[in-house]
Amino acid sequence: MVLVADGTRDAQRREALHALAETVADRREAPVCAAFGTRAELRSAVESTTGPLVVVPAFLAGSDAASTELLASLDLGDRFDACATAPLGAVPSIVAQLVARLHAAGWRPGDGVVLAADGGVELPGNGERRQVMDVARMLSRRVQTPVQVGYLHAWAPSVADAVARLRRNGHSRVAVATWQLVDGADLDGLREIGATAVAAPLGPSPVVVETLLAQHRAATARLAA
The missing domain is CATH 3.40.50 (Rossmann fold)
Incomplete structure (x- = not known):
């Protein structure tokens, strides 16, 4: 491998x-x-x-x-x-792990949820943005609340904008589900946007x-x- x-x-x-x-x-x-x-x-x-x-x-x-x-x-x-x-x-076992990471970070039923993905230039034919949206829909069904997608780079909305949108829509608590396998400097900013909880990467x-x-x-x- x-x-x-x-x-x-x-x-x-x-x-x-x-x-x-x-x-x-x-x-x-x-x-x-x-x-x-x-x-x-x-x-x-x-x-x-x-x-x-x-x-x-x-x-x-x-x-x-x-x-x-x-x-x-x-x-x-x-x-x-x-x-x-x-x-x-959008693998069910991976989405289930997202939910487990959210629980471990302090998410509670009824909290707003933002799925934080990378964003960037999508290569022709790879459908990455569609897969992120599929993950958001699967996650939404599991946590029984709408899930906003926010991006770390390039694409809109940003993670901070997605968190702010949920707060404007009445969610005083908003958790961020981190769509990453490993940690890195790119994720440091997630901990500074004022979300109630930020889930750890999956791996x-x-x-x-x-x-x-x-x-x-x-x-x-x-x-x-």
């Missing part, structure tokens, strides 16, 4: 990504190679790894524009023994680790077919 994400932006995020990779490797289902650097470093990691190999995104759909672009730059066209999986998206929870490994198992089976 080659775990892929952009880890070049800050040391905190890179450390968290490596902790996630170590947790996956500790399951001992497959050798794990961490590719959290530049495009050249990712290409080198893949080219130096004998197959069969599966490239698995260590980020969520719509959670990380830089990682999305990094993965899109990888060409496996000449590797019959390699394939890549899609980033995790490396057992649910996330198991789902990443399940992706690897399914892709390995396809390669062997």
